[in-house]
Amino acid sequence: MIMKTQDKIQREILPIPDPQHVGVTTFDAKDPDTYYPPITPLRPPKGAPNVLIVLIDDVGFGASSAFGGPCYTPNAERLAAGGLKYNRFHTTALCSPTRQALLTGRNHHTVGMGGITEMATSAPGNCSIRPKSCAPLAETLKLNGYATAQFGKCHEVSAWETSPAGPYSAWPIGSGFEYFYGFICAETNQYFPSLYEGTTPVELKKTPEEGYHLTEDLADHAISWVRRQKALMPDKPVFMYFAPGATHAPHHVPSEWSAKYKGKFDQGWDKLREETFARQKQLGVIPPDCELTKRHPEIPAWDEMPDELKPILARQMEIYAGFLEHTDHQVGRLIDALADLEILDDTLVYYIIGDNGASAEGTLQGTFNEMVPLNGFGQLETLDFMQANIDKFGTPAAYNHYAV
Template identity: 75%
Template sequence: MHSRDVLPIPDIPAPGLTTYDAKDPDTRYPPITPLLPPQGAPNVLLVLIDDVGFGASSAFGGPCQTPNFERLAKQGLKYTRFHTTALCSPTRSALLTGRNHHSVGMGNITELATSAPGNNSIWPNTCAPLARTLNLNGYSTAQFGKCHEVPVWETSPMGPYRQWPTGMGFDYFYGFLGGETNQWYPALYEGTTPVEPWGTPEDGYYLNDDLSAHAIKWMRQQKALMPDRPFFAYYAPGATHAPHHVPKDWADKYHGVFDDGWDALRERTFARQKELGVIPADAELTERSPGIPAWDDIADELKPVLARQMEVYAGFLENTDHHIGELLDALEDLHILEDTMVITIIGDNGASAEGSLQGTFNEMITLGGFAALETADVMAAKIDQFGGPEAYNHYAVGWAHAMDTPYQWTKQVASHFGGTRNGTIVHWPHGFSASGETRDQFHHVIDIAPTVLEAAGLPHPTFVNGVMQKPIEGVAMNYSFDDASAPERHETQYFEMFGNRGIYHKGWTAVTKHRTPWETGAHELPAFDDDVWELYDTRSDWTQARDVAAEFPDKLHDLQRLWLIEAVKYNVVPLDDRFVERGLPESAGRPTLVHGKRQLLFGGMGRLTENSVLMMKNTSFSLTAQVKVPEGGAEGVIVAQGGVSGGQSLYLKDGKPKYTYNFFGLDEYSVAASEAVPPGDHQVRMEFTYDGGGVGKGGEATLYIDGNAVGSGHIERTEAFLFSADETCDVGNEFGSPVTTDYSQREFSGEVEWVEIDLGLDDHNHLIRPEDRVNLAMALQ
């Protein structure tokens, strides 16, 4: 019998007689037995969908058809008061550790980490994740899909891999690291190795297909080779996070369904939710959140575009549900579905309001501060491309709010249930007898880890790898499986995100919204002490529809004080509502992977995130490449960064250097050389002289071969902040979506020895000497 509170389980041999000759009759050693969890420990499939509000899935009354979620609910339990943190990385950290998001340093997304303990994005070694605990107890473990838990300065192909999935207890990982990825051209890793999709969209490649195929293959292999060992599979697709990508026939299934707009949709969803019993019959539909326009006030010429945005999203979610169904079918085929605990959390936060009030064909335009460029005419001209490989689209805020029916607000707003309440289904026929029922006890994402451990018969470890563990902060949900009327055990829970904060305590909620998700850029925020708090008695007001702060000032005061106590306990303070400052490593206090004004890359390097490469925006810079050109000339990419949503590329076309700048997919600016690069060893260089006068301005691009100018032209405007969340920089090829369709081929047909990036002005000799390159390489060690 193993003692499992110290992990790894110590290898302590039993005392006994040691003989001299193995043939001695007294020679006895117990047979080697593999480490396994306790008898009856189930397989666990944990499914986390991305950016889905409570009112999206048909399983919870929404308009997006999700028959496989309904299938799970028919034999399982629907949790109607389950909560997340209101944002991606924090929810995932809380889910995988059983601790509050600030307790494990993830007060926000990894890209906005600071040096404060509650916001540094570094999981403490005192908070071992669930996967490691299960793995050290004999479970096989695998993660598929989205991670978004790695500190941004550790996301290059060189790691370190401490907080990558394989460093956190997962035997196998197939997915992507960032907050989102292009569903047609994803940036994938297998373990810690960058891998490319098996094909292009033209070949029929689509990420949802790929993820489910890999998950099914892994589960089949695991059961074929280790049938007695249970598995823990964490399946977290990038869907339905923007960009909203889906094959056209899935979106077309919803043609015309949303033509009457988001207000009418909220009413229909609200009625269905009452019919299903996922909200009480006396629940009230909250008013449209301030700042969201009424559908009737939308310009008629824009309505067809907005309706198409929602059609695409609905198809995206239904397609995702379809692939969950494939996983369930595979489990059924293996005859283990009823033995497997399937936990499905439909959304890591509320629906996303990050697509602006009118939605966008390319979300990077909005995030980059150029939303005014996307007029109704511009989007109408691209209506048939929404959801396809050419797009990087996101829907309008009004749809996000409708997807959060019946609650107020959206993703990022941790104060209100629209940001934090997510429909959750637990399916485990051999684990409990109840089926097709709802459970109304209050629960939170930190409750999943202790629920799984209790189901597996495993204790919370006190030591892991020699480090004493902080107690798990969640409450196991198992008590409610066969007792719908059991008193809830998770009685108190704080919430905080971007300064939006709230507290739940024994049925009461005190909340204050500090920041509005779609108001970005230079927006003045109130002082924290000036925020107006609201009070709701959710014992009788299920949806937070009636603010009773004026009626119960003492209760409000008590809950405000309790929020502060919890905030101090869990590293929530100091509150930090900075946005621009947190985006800059220098002011945020987090490390950067690259430093200085020069960087040397070598041929074959690729899949380098923008955090892995010097920032070439809002400044003058040069790209210098040492290339070998074969007889007959060369074609293809020398160095490229970005993709269809925006980027830049230096390449050879018809043997001649060419530089193309893709401005948000709206315009392409190209400069071509007048001469071809002859066979042999040569330097190809592009110098960009920034116009200045602010961010996102243009500049003059000049091309050189061996120091001689061979072409120049003006780039009218540039992107100021980020090309995308997942497109990369590649040398000698271009992976992911293409910066331009002008290529004759992507892979360079000669050899790129190295590429040097130089920021700012140089001595303008237009050549890099070998000794200069060696000096740079030595300086970077």
């Protein structure tokens, strides 16, 4: 709260300094004209918009249909049709650095995030600790009168500070977000996530059999939060950061979403990249004289892959495509909620389709459980094993990742 004075609010200083009363504080019953300026809520400058940042995880430039990809993302397309579409938008090649840079407006080394938090060292610029001199965007907006909330992934907390015991200075609630519902790590199970509300662990109220999926849950909470804010304080702008775990592995999605893509990747990755490249030229997201890069020599030609493995590789992409479309649908629900509240036209929306490009962690044959090869036991996932479990990809029984 601030007191009304004739002086302008000094927004270049945060926290905004308390107003100073000049004179002796008294109240004299004999003087009915004794007066002090009323205390009023702090608000941003007139006309300040609502802000929504959506950050999708591990999506390549050629995945979304908004950029010529094979994965249908109608909500990204409709936002692009009504706004601007960037085809030269720079991220880092890793998760934590991109996110820390995005949330602070600084170079990732400046904010201590030269790599992911789990690989931090004591070296300056790579320690995973944001300097106190670098204020997060959410903190700046909150101190200027915004309501702030984060939903989904937070991968900017030093590994030794991620437990429920804290400290919480790098958690969302310590970084300017008044409300947080999500997870504090690189990835989580989409059916059985490890979630926090604020700093309190969450016990899920539904099972996958009852229809639970993390991205839907995050969208539900985001929609409830913004409706509550606008019902109680309609004139107070909001800053929402919606960063689902999707489409980072594990690639979990209800079967009806992946079923839409049955057979659509049977042509293999060489043909797919040619098709995507042609569509991108048609859309104008790449120059008309652009040439398709050669396939990396470490990646085999599709025709060289074992015929027995090809259906498994195609199935992995069907699931991923369904996962991305499902994610876009949840973003669309949030956008529709803003429209229903009649605040969409007053909202600045950033839809970032990929924090660092597509993931290469799935090996050349993909994984049924991505943790198996990461722990050095990739030989356990034999061709016979993958064939026997092909129908379980994308379900709660798997922790799958597509091939590189």
